Amino acid sequence: MANVAVIGAQWGDEGKGKVVDWLASRADIVVRFQGGHNAGHTLVVGNETYRLSLLPSGVVRGKLGVIGNGVVLDPQALLSEIEKVAAQGLKVTPENLRIAENVPLILPLHPALDRARETARGEDKIGTTGRGIGPAYEDKVGRRSIRLCDLAEPETLSAKLDELLLHHNSLLRGLGAPEFSKKELLDGLLALAPKLLPYAEPVWERLDEARHSGKRVLFEGAQAVMLDVDHGTYPYVTSSNTVAGNAAGGAGIGPDAIGFVLGIAKAYTTRVGSGPFPSELHDETGKLLGERGREFGTVTGRPRRCGWFDACMVRQAVKVGGIQGLVLTKLDVLDGLPELKICTGYRINGETVKRLPAAFRAQAAAEPIYETLQGWSGSTRGARSYAELPAEAVKYVRRIEELVEAPIVLLSTSPERDDTIMMRDPFAG
């Protein structure tokens, strides 16, 4: 039986949370494999809206949630989120949430360094979420991380903190930011240990067992291909690999277990934070998309930059991300627009190109080449079958499908869980 991996195909906030929640009804386990609480996934279920950052979206459906080793985990953020959803009637316990014992932790010094760096960059800032994601991943590859399992070994913790503080306090001092004391960090971690350790386990064993007993696993990506640390608009990216291939390494399972790779794309484009965005609109249409689509960051509340659908970029995301089928979300936001544009390529320094180049200046110089399509006057909002869509909306979807070179397997027509049109079951492989 096929598993499914869900990844973002643009710059994040495509509606991954809604799609994972919808698919989770047919999965047994939902696994987060990268990112951290920089993610903000919104699930609308009747009158209740859940905003999740760390918890795998499947927990809302009562499924087992797994936080894999590829995530960077802020213990305090996790406990706060568990409390927040408890107030909405959702009980998260070690019964329905398991965390990889080897997951690296985000400590208070990580957001401090993240913010100090952003301040130092001034105008050139990345526009990070300020959650310490980048510094935490640096410590992981620098072999300095405190990992969840270390909370069970106070001596290891103490020695590792010495090494970590030598590194971080030197940096913080250089950036003119306050330094951290070992005692405060150690006391904080030791106090968190009994709350967190009951969730810890070698999740690779559980996933291996799930695989052999034919259970369905849904891998929930955060961020998106254009924010991938290798394939995105570097350096305006996040600090992890967001492509589907990382679901294997970030969960501790073989690449053949990833299953069908589902990419999520909005019917237009948005981006939060700085960096190139060729099809960005600075006019009334851009404003309208932002208002209609309620385009404000789930994590930071920042307004999202809006623009036309960039088929050239999504095609690239399909190729490098390993996307086998696409979900197009927020089609309803385009209702009533007289005409729609799709970016099909770029003009860069007088040349026509069909991909976003890697070099920063070339990226920033990319001018979109548009194709114009007729809009539709009817409504797609809440549509649950293809037959309910206006003919021009169908044409728009079909044209995108051709340009991005991937089949569109699902359409989303409102934030609500069941306002979804399925053309092909991703779990069928």
Ligand code: GDP
């Ligand atoms: P994620 O980070 O990819 O999970 O996406 P976010 O949850 O950050 O942002 C997507 C936003 O769009 C959320 O507020 C969703 O409730 C909303 N949304 C998802 N699908 C649709 C849709 O088809 N139509 C509309 N109007 N809103 C949607």
Ligand code: IMO
């Ligand atoms: P979801 O999972 C949109 C962006 C930040 C910034 C860059 C680096 O909800 O789609 P970071 O804090 O990760 O070091 O910031 O990445 N970013 C996101 N943008 N959606 C997200 O997650 C994002 N997570 C990070 O705005 O530009």
Ligand code: MG
């Ligand atoms: Mg989001």
